[in-house]
Amino acid sequence: xxxxxxxxxxxxxxxxxxxxxxxxxxxxxxxxxxxxxxxxxxxxxxxxxxxxxxxxxxxxxxxxxxxxxxxxxxxxxxxxxxxxxxxxxxxxxxxxxxxxxxxxxxxxxxxxxxxxxxxxxxxxxxxxxxxxxxxxxxxxxxxxxxxxxxxxxxxxxxxxxxxxxxxxxxxx
Amino acid sequence: xxxxxxxxxxxxxxxxxxxxxxxxxxxxxxxxxxxxxxxxxxxxxxxxxxxxxxxxxxxxxxxxxxxxxxxxxxxxxxxxxxxxxxxxxxxxxxxxxxxxxxxxxxxxxxxxxxxxxxxxxxxxxxxxxxxxxxxxxxxxxx
Numbered sequence: 001x002x003x004x005x006x007x008x009x010x011x012x013x014x015x016x017x018x019x020x021x022x023x024x025x026x027x028x029x030x031x032x033x034x035x036x037x038x039x040x041x042x043x044x045x046x047x048x049x050x051x052x053x054x055x056x057x058x059x060x061x062x063x064x065x066x067x068x069x070x071x072x073x074x075x076x077x078x079x080x081x082x083x084x085x086x087x088x089x090x091x092x093x094x095x096x097x098x099x100x101x102x103x104x105x106x107x108x109x110x111x112x113x114x115x116x117x118x119x120x121x122x123x124x125x126x127x128x129x130x131x132x133x134x135x136x137x138x139x140x141x142x143x144x145x146x147x148x149x150x151x152x153x154x155x156x157x158x159x160x161x162x163x164x165x166x167x168x169x170x171x172x
Numbered sequence: 173x174x175x176x177x178x179x180x181x182x183x184x185x186x187x188x189x190x191x192x193x194x195x196x197x198x199x200x201x202x203x204x205x206x207x208x209x210x211x212x213x214x215x216x217x218x219x220x221x222x223x224x225x226x227x228x229x230x231x232x233x234x235x236x237x238x239x240x241x242x243x244x245x246x247x248x249x250x251x252x253x254x255x256x257x258x259x260x261x262x263x264x265x266x267x268x269x270x271x272x273x274x275x276x277x278x279x280x281x282x283x284x285x286x287x288x289x290x291x292x293x294x295x296x297x298x299x300x301x302x303x304x305x306x307x308x309x310x311x312x313x314x
Contacts (some may be wrong), residue, residue, distance in 0.1 A: 002286060005279060005282060005283050005286070008279055009257070009279055009283075012272075012275070012276065012279070023198075030175060031254075032255040033251075033253065034250070034251075034252075035250075035251065041251070046217075100226075101222045125226055125229055125230075126223065126226035126227075127226075127230065129226070130226060130227060130248075131251055132232055132251060133209075133251035133252040133253070134208050134223075136223070
C-alpha cells in the first residue's frame, strides 16, 4: 500500500511539475488565437494613404500579411521599417496595415516620416481588430491564397520572423 | 458593411433590439461576462483600456441590433477563444481542480492513517542486543 501511495504521489508531483515547467516558457499575456486554420474575417476599409478601398475578399489568390499597429505603439516603430523594406521584395504577397484607435492625420504623419510601401487602413472603433481577436499591437496575421489564416505573430517582427511566416502562407 | 459581416458570422439577431436605459443596463451585464484581453483579472465592463472600451461598444451595437447574449458571447469567442469568457463553457475547467483536490486529500488521509497504524519495518521494538534482553528480563522479573 505504501508503494502504491508513493507511486500515485510521485505521478501527481511529476504531472504538476510538468505543467509548471511547460508554463515557464509561455507569455502569460499572450492569447492563443482560435482563428488559425479558419477563414480570415472579412473587412473592406478605405486606405488612409491613398483613395482605394482595401477589401480583403478581393485579395484571394495571393498570400496576405495583415499587420495591426498604431502610431502610439512604441514596438510598432521598431517593426515598421522591417515591413516597409520587405514588402517590395515580395511582390506576390499583399501587405495591409490596419491601424486601430488612431486618427488618419497621425497615421499619415507617421507614414510620411517613416515611409510606406503598402496600403494602410484605419479601423475605427477597432471593429476589425475585435474580429481578429487582437489584444494589443503589433499583431500580424498571415493569410494563405485561399483566404485562410495560417499564422499569427504577436510583437515586433524581425526580417527572419516575417519571412518564415510568409513562407507558411505561401505553402498552404 | 459591419452589419452584413455580423449577419454572415452569426446569423440573424434572435432577440429584441434594445435602446435607452435597458440597452445601458444589458450592455453592462453582457460586458461583465467578457474578460478584458489586455488586463489582469478585469472584465470588459470594468476595464478602462481602449480594447475593452471597443469591445463594450461592440456589445452595445449588437444588443441594439437585437443580438442575444449567447450570440454576442459566441461572436467574441470566435475571435478570442474561450479565454474571453469570464465563465468558460468547458465544465472540466471547474470540475477538474475539485477532482484533483479530492484525490490529493484521499492520498494524504490514507498515508497518514497508514503511518499511524504501521510505523514500518525497522522501527518496531525488536531487541537483538543480549545485554538489553537481560536487563528486560530482570525488570520484568521473568
